[in-house]
Amino acid sequence: MRRKSFGNARCPVARSLDMIGDWWTLLLVRDALRGTRRFSEFQESLGLAPNILTARLRKMVEDGILETRPSPERSDRCEYHLTAKGQQLQVVLVALRQWGEDHLYQPGEAMTAMVDTTHGEPVRRLGVVSASGQALRPDEVDIRVGSKAAAGPG
Structure with a gap:
């Protein structure tokens, strides 16, 4: 069953919930606010299946809540950082x-x-x-x- 979209609703609460999507988004934001940056750190903290975590992080980047930056330790890896939009979820x-x-x-x-x-x-x-x-x-x-x-x- 597809989830109903509230992306065009007049109500800001409905539109916000449409973007947040599920509880994983806010738990990922919580962890990012505490300094979590790497995929493995998010996975360890939340115990989330890699495919679900990948999809959720990708959607959060698309929605402008997170941005990716090259890892300072390994150029072949990226880190996830909250954007200003993501920080406002605090x-x-x-x-x-x-x-x-x-x-x-x-x-x-x-x-x-x-x-x-x-x-x-x-x-x-x-x-x-x-x-x-x-x-x-x-x-x-x-x-x-x-x-x-x-x-x-x-």
Whole structure:
């Protein structure tokens, strides 16, 4: 069964999910954000079959999430690096992570922690805020049809 494409949807969430495709994409981005660059490193981290990993990495390069660069150690090999577009997925991963922290762990259960590398402090909780900085509840947000320019940054 072919997956339905949302590539032309009016909804940015649907279009984003169309590109992300599956959970492997975000796990590959997670690893790339932590410095993973080589095919073998991705494979070791995720335990993904080589053919599936090859297809997913190729698609991520085609979609502009990753780019390939020659390996500094071996000119016959390449490394995968996040593009600016790929790096912007960090906020998506932080949101998923924080949701998981809140809902998928028992009190006192061990989990990894996300901290800033300069100060070692926990990363601030994400939230939905107005342009003036006011925290917004779900019932205080509406979705309207408009242009990208009218939507504003982010």
